[in-house]
Amino acid sequence: MDQAVAIYGHTILHGQVLAIDPSSGSEKSQPGYAIYQAGELIDCGLINIKWGDAVANRLYRLASSLREDFKQPDILVVEHLAPFMGEGKSFFSTRNVISLHQSVGVIMSIWDVPVLAVSPRSWQALTPDNYVKSDQNDAIMLGWTVIHKASLYECGEFKDLNDQLIELITKD
Numbered sequence: 001m002d003q004a005v006a007i008y009g010h011t012i013l014h015g016q017v018l019a020i021d022p023s024s025g026s027e028k029s030q031p032g033y034a035i036y037q038a039g040e041l042i043d044c045g046l047i048n049i050k051w052g053d054a055v056a057n058r059l060y061r062l063a064s065s066l067r068e069d070f071k072q073p074d075i076l077v078v079e080h081l082a083p084f085m086g087e088g089k090s091f092f093s094t095r096n097v098i099s100l101h102q103s104v105g106v107i108m109s110i111w112d113v114p115v116l117a118v119s120p121r122s123w124q125a126l127t128p129d130n131y132v133k134s135d136q137n138d139a140i141m142l143g144w145t146v147i148h149k150a151s152l153y154e155c156g157e158f159k160d161l162n163d164q165l166i167e168l169i170t171k172d
Helices: 002-014 055-069 094-108 120-124 135-155 163-170
Strands: 016-021 032-037 040-046 075-079 115-118
Touching: 002 075, 002 115, 002 135, 016 135, 032 135, 040 135, 040 163, 055 094, 075 094, 075 135, 115 120, 115 135, 120 135, 135 163
Parallel strands: 016 075, 075 115
Antiparallel strands: 016 032, 032 040
């Protein structure tokens, strides 16, 4: 990720970044999104995908929503998912991991723009102590991570979370 951030730092800080926390739409998880313009959060939320039917149908609705409800960003940020298979009792069972990878593939295929993949460890290292985990907040932090790192390359110092973002990601 660092190499890509160094290459696209100016675009990250001055253009539009769309960060998406992937999901194929399930009862407990929907894709979260965060849109940053010139390094400032301008919109965030969930992409609501009707759950309960086949993964292929949910992935189709994810693609349709991205095409219809979002404009093409300058940079797309997704979560980098390790290619592991979970144990049967784990929340991240094999089926869930495969569905997550499929949703990342759908997200990456919508626009012909640079895609930056951020590891969970990278964005989680920047969360405040009282961070409230949610799909929306994870997307906010995915986008914030590339902005935070791009500011080092472009400005010579890391940009810190502002009070507005901290309040947003720490309230229940």
